[in-house]
Amino acid sequence: MMEPGLYHILFISAALFFIGVYGFLTRRNLITMLMSIELILNSVNLNFIAFNKYLWPHKMDGLFFTLFIIAIAAAEAAVAIAIIINLYRSHQSIDVENAEDLKY
Amino acid sequence: MITGSTILFYLLAGLTLTCGLLSVTTRQIFRAAIYLLFSLIGIAGIYFWLQYEFIAAVQIVVYVGGIVVLIIFSIFLTQQAGEKLPKQQLGRKIFAVLAVFCGFALTMLQVYQHTFFETAETPVPTTVFNIGKKMMAVDNGGYALPFEVISMLLLAAMIGCIVIALRSKPETK
Numbered sequence: 396m397m398e399p400g401l402y403h404i405l406f407i408s409a410a411l412f413f414i415g416v417y418g419f420l421t422r423r424n425l426i427t428m429l430m431s432i433e434l435i436l437n438s439v440n441l442n443f444i445a446f447n448k449y450l451w452p453h454k455m456d457g458l459f460f461t462l463f464i465i466a467i468a469a470a471e472a473a474v475a476i477a478i479i480i481n482l483y484r485s486h487q488s489i490d491v492e493n494a495e496d497l498k499y
Numbered sequence: 500m501i502t503g504s505t506i507l508f509y510l511l512a513g514l515t516l517t518c519g520l521l522s523v524t525t526r527q528i529f530r531a532a533i534y535l536l537f538s539l540i541g542i543a544g545i546y547f548w549l550q551y552e553f554i555a556a557v558q559i560v561v562y563v564g565g566i567v568v569l570i571i572f573s574i575f576l577t578q579q580a581g582e583k584l585p586k587q588q589l590g591r592k593i594f595a596v597l598a599v600f601c602g603f604a605l606t607m608l609q610v611y612q613h614t615f616f617e618t619a620e621t622p623v624p625t626t627v628f629n630i631g632k633k634m635m636a637v638d639n640g641g642y643a644l645p646f647e648v649i650s651m652l653l654l655a656a657m658i659g660c661i662v663i664a665l666r667s668k669p670e671t672k
Contacts, residue, residue, distance in 0.1 A: 399508040404545070405610050407512050411519050411538075413603040418523030420595035421587050426573055427528060430535050433566060434519055437542050440558075448549050450615055452622030455633055459642050461554055462634075465561050466649050470656035472566045476573045477660040483577045484666070 404445035411438035425479045425489040429472065436468045508548055515541030526583045528574055536567045553627055 397403075411434055418431030440461045447457025483489050515538050522534035539562045546555035623629060637643045 399505060401615060402610065403508070403512070404549075406607065407515060407545070409603060409606045409610070410516055411542075413599045413606075414516070414519045414523055416602065417595050417599045420598065421592055422523070422584075423587075424528065424584055426570060426577070427523070427531055427584070430531060430570065431523055433535065433562070434522070434538065437539065437562070440554075441542060441545065444546060444549060444551055444554060448551070450617060453618060453620040455623060455625065455630065458551065458554060458625060458630065459634065459645075462557065463645055463649055465557055466653065469561050469565060470653055472569060473660050474656050474663070476569055477663040479573055480576060481663055489577050 401445055401449040404441060404449075408438045408441040408445065411435075411441070423491050425475075425482070425491060425494075428491070429475050429479070433468065433472065436464060440464055504548070508545070511541050511544040511548060514538075515545065526586070528578055528584060529571070532567060532571050532574060535570070536563060539563050539567065551625055553625065553630055 415431045415434035415438065418434065419428055422428050422431060443457040443461045443464070447455070451457065479489055482494055486493055488494075518534045518538035518541060522531050522538055525531050525534065539558065543555045543558040543563070546552075546558055633640070634642045634646055
């Protein structure tokens with residue numbers, strides 16, 4: 396076991412990103428796809444924090460990017476869930492295969 | 500030399516990755532939400548380990564306390580209890596695993612071939628005092644403008660959610 400450093404955190408971040416991509420490609424339920432997007436956003440946050448900690452510790456830019464990404468992710472999740480609930484009301488299903496008509 | 504800090508880091512990393520993987524592969528949607536919760540807690544733990552306490556607190560408050568609860572609510576509203584998600588087609592699964600594995604290998608190859616240069620300058624302590632001062636600053640390097648833009652975005656998202664989720668009145672009596 397090595398002393399953890401920047402590369403270890405980049406490994407975790409990349410692994411989490413591709414776990415999220417796998418979920419996004421295989422899942423067909425809108426809520427689980429939203430969960431995969433949350434995993435992807437979290438991996439990006441982890442990357443920003445790791446670069447800020449190890450490469451630019453005299454600045455705080457990565458930290459602020461992370462804060463703003465968290466705020467935007469919260470807004471995005473709220474809007475997505477409003478859309479999902481509206482879709483469930485009109486189609487009685489939140490499977491993406493059943494939501495193929497643009498207008499009805 | 501294995502210190503307690505190293506062991507803690509590997510434990511947190513294992514928790515995050517295992518729960519993340521289970522969250523995208525389990526066929527019970529409620530369990531997927533709970534695994535996502537523990538994965539997010541693991542990431543907050545990594546922020547604590549990196550000594551970014553403010554970000555860790557924000558992560559717990561917003562993700563664990565806000566987004567996961569919202570997701571669990573929407574699961575209750577849209578799913579039948581105890582119903583499993585349908586099985587995936589094998590072909591789609593194989594292609595997804597292939598694409599993800601190739602992407603991951605390519606990314607890690609690039610990361611390990613690249614050498615990062617660390618600076619010799621003295622680090623700024625990431626206390627709440629410093630963060631607040633920087634966020635409210637309007638001179639060069641301050642974040643007052645993005646802060647205002649984000650607050651407008653949050654207001655717009657709130658109104659948008661209410662309008663989208665509003666039940667439309669029946670048109671004919």
